[in-house]
Amino acid sequence: MTVKADSDGTWRVQIDRKGMPRSRRGGFACRADAELFERNYLAEHRESHDQAMDDRTLVELINAWHVYHGINLADGERRHRALLQMAADLQNPIASQLTAEQFVLYRYNLMYNDRSVCAKTMNNRHGYLAAVFNRLRKLKVIKYQSPVCEVDFLKIQERQLSYFSRDQIDILLETIQQNSKNLDTWWVTQICLRTGARWSEAEKLKRKQLHNGRITFEFTKSKKTRTVPLEPAFFHALDQYAGYKHPDDRLFRNCIGAFRRAAKRSELAFPRGQATHILRHSFASHFVMNGGNVLSLQKILGHADISMTMRYAHLAPDHLKDAVLLNPMSSSSTNHPARGLSQVA
Structure with a gap:
């Protein structure tokens, strides 16, 4: 007592x-x-x-998270594997005893000693691990907040997303047409460039997803279907290529390998880790540069958060044009170098 x-x-x-x-x-x-x-x-x-x-290990919590939540995510299996690798790297501690210092040292070793991951990848892993604790706490599986959730994410210098010019796109398509034995590669590449689809979304299309001049993408990252229209001539050609398949038959074989080989032959500079994703960036970039609306682009790309789509806003022809009209030097005579020099003389 x-x-x-x-x-x-x-x-x-x-x-x-x-x-x-x-x-x-x-x-x-x-x-x-x-x-x-x-x-x-x-x-x-x-x-x-x-x-x-609570004496459960980190692996036990990760597996509980996978059963209760992760299995329902589009990338749940990939996340689960990444989390288990993190647990192994951390020597599978008692989850409730994992400290912020342990995680920060783990991050430091991977980034600066092993040099095996970049800052963005590390932030992704950090987010995955924090999400495990946050989700399990929300479900009342655990009753504490992990110190890992309090660690600040690394600040990353924002860079402009890479995209291909029209000439580069022509070079890529010509290389695929001339060198790839898998004809599906050309069609999947075209669909990605014309709709902003992710490679997996286009590669796994079924016959029933082509209808009335449009493509409906299913099993997307956001778990929502979205429909994008195609140019009539291209849709007709694609419809002819699909032929009389069963509605649930796939249109294309797996062709990511063929695309990568063609990309290498093209000698174009593909950003690291964006072998196919640059096609999506190219669609979005040209869409905005040609005067497309950012809100429309959000719906086409299927972004749940408008901030993802706003990464392309700076490419709009009138983006922040008031900076030219309203800056303090806009009416100054020194706008013209020759005029300024003549006044000095």
């Missing part, structure tokens, strides 16, 4: 529980005051107590 009476008629409280700071306090006038202090103290330190009592 932690609440006891002293010889002088007052009451004292002694709390000594695992995971909580030890507390001894006396001088309470009555038993009720002592018990109230005890209840408040236990409530205040309940989370640290629950954390200390």
